[in-house]
Amino acid sequence: MKRRDLLRNLSLVPFVGTVAGTLLPFESTNAASKSKKRNLFKELGVRTFINAAGTYTFMTGSLMQDEVVDAIRSTSHEFCLLDELQDKVGEKIAAMTKAEAAVVTSGAFSAMTLGLAGILTGMDEKKVEALPHLEGTGMKSEVICQKAHDIGYNHALTNTGCKIVQVETAADVEKAINEKTALMHFLNIEADKGKIMHEEWIALGKKHNIPTSIDIAADVPPISNLWKFNEMGFHWVAISGGKALRGPQSAGLLMGKKDIIAAARLSMPPRGSTIGRGMKVNKEEIVGMYVALEHYLAYDHDKERKEWEARIATIENAVRSINGITTEVKVPQLGNVTPTLHVTWDPVKVKITTKQLQENLRNGDPSIEIVGNEDNHISMTAWVMKSGEEKIVARRLKEELAKVSV
Numbered sequence: 001m002k003r004r005d006l007l008r009n010l011s012l013v014p015f016v017g018t019v020a021g022t023l024l025p026f027e028s029t030n031a032a033s034k035s036k037k038r039n040l041f042k043e044l045g046v047r048t049f050i051n052a053a054g055t056y057t058f059m060t061g062s063l064m065q066d067e068v069v070d071a072i073r074s075t076s077h078e079f080c081l082l083d084e085l086q087d088k089v090g091e092k093i094a095a096m097t098k099a100e101a102a103v104v105t106s107g108a109f110s111a112m113t114l115g116l117a118g119i120l121t122g123m124d125e126k127k128v129e130a131l132p133h134l135e136g137t138g139m140k141s142e143v144i145c146q147k148a149h150d151i152g153y154n155h156a157l158t159n160t161g162c163k164i165v166q167v168e169t170a171a172d173v174e175k176a177i178n179e180k181t182a183l184m185h186f187l188n189i190e191a192d193k194g195k196i197m198h199e200e201w202i203a204l205g206k207k208h209n210i211p212t213s214i215d216i217a218a219d220v221p222p223i224s225n226l227w228k229f230n231e232m233g234f235h236w237v238a239i240s241g242g243k244a245l246r247g248p249q250s251a252g253l254l255m256g257k258k259d260i261i262a263a264a265r266l267s268m269p270p271r272g273s274t275i276g277r278g279m280k281v282n283k284e285e286i287v288g289m290y291v292a293l294e295h296y297l298a299y300d301h302d303k304e305r306k307e308w309e310a311r312i313a314t315i316e317n318a319v320r321s322i323n324g325i326t327t328e329v330k331v332p333q334l335g336n337v338t339p340t341l342h343v344t345w346d347p348v349k350v351k352i353t354t355k356q357l358q359e360n361l362r363n364g365d366p367s368i369e370i371v372g373n374e375d376n377h378i379s380m381t382a383w384v385m386k387s388g389e390e391k392i393v394a395r396r397l398k399e400e401l402a403k404v405s406v
């Protein structure tokens with residue numbers, strides 16, 4: 001074949017490996033079909049389970065949408081420039097979320113580190129390389145945060161070298177602001193636990209010319225949260241890709257002002273001497289995150305909510321009549337906004353500990369994970385279950401509780 005013909009043919013064949021006469025050892029043409037037949041969890045002896053608990057990192061988060069897995073597969077056969085892909089995907093995501101700019105990060109946690117890094121360094125590459133050492137660089141070094149909002153995930157902020165200054169009232173904020181203040185950070189999931197709400201927080205920042213940010217990692221649904229805080233005026237917003245959005249578990253989004261996102265990207269791969277070099281997102285995850293968001297915005301969330309409610313009702317109905325059991329369905333107002341079934345029992349009538357019940361469900365077939373952090377109480381969600389699994393959970397829970405009910 002002439003070189004010209006070969007090139008023409010190459011463009012017609014989806015897998016380059018099938019064109020060449022001799023395949024290199026790693027170029028197996030049927031790797032895809034082979035891998036489908038392998039059950040790697042089984043081979044490795046790793047337990048899989050029905051997840052009736054929720055989007056917990058230790059349980060590997062959520063299951064990616066089929067569209068996301070397709071996107072990962074379809075982009076894995078070609079190279080591209082990492083920055084070009086982030087530019088193009090970032091533009092699309094910014095348009096979808098009504099932000100000035102956006103970038104795919106390796107989760108909400110890294111979005112927080114990078115968003116703050118962008119504010120500290122601006123476009124100064126010397127400062128980018130200096131992080132997390134702030135002294136003598138001219139960079140600011142303090143982040144103001146309400147006491148109730150200062151949870152463990154704020155380690156993402158202190159990773160830049162900054163320290164957190166806790167406040168409670170607006171007067172505290174005014175006192176705390178000084179020439180070292182880099183950012184005022186807000187945590188949506190604890191919004192009701194603080195004394196200052198979103199708009200006032202932003203207004204305080206504006207008054208003193210301090211940028212504001214918000215962690216909304218676990219705050220879709222509602223879908224409107226994808227743009228609400230961008231429109232409200234936060235300088236940056238961090239969200240997880242691998243929770244309800246069902247994108248790659250190791251992806252997330254940093255959305256915000258154009259200059260901050262551009263500066264944040266200086267601390268991201270492919271650039272190397274940065275605090276963000278370990279926060280790499282591969283091209284497949286970048287595209288996967290884009291497709292996850294696109295598909296999430298397109299589907300019927302009312303229908304989805306009704307399906308979650310129906311699943312939870314199936315489980316509740318199976319166990320509510322057992323002597324000594326009380327059930328209640330609650331939907332959290334902030335964060336993980338999905339129907340959550342609470343099952344409580346009278347230990348005199350139902351003779352099992354939370355831990356034992358949890359273990360019985362875990363060791364059953366199929367294995368089931370629930371939440372059990374309190375005595376005589378478990379809770380469940382249905383949003384990361386697969387359709388039909390609720391029937392299995394209902395049956396198994398009823399079996400285990402009926403057995404020990406007197």
Ligand SMILES: *Cc1c(COP(=O)(O)O)cnc(C)c1O
Pocket residue numbers: 057106107108109110153189215216217218239240241242251252
């Ligand atoms: C899950 C979570 C994070 C971390 O998000 P990742 O996407 O896993 O990095 C940060 N903040 C809050 C409130 C969270 O719930």
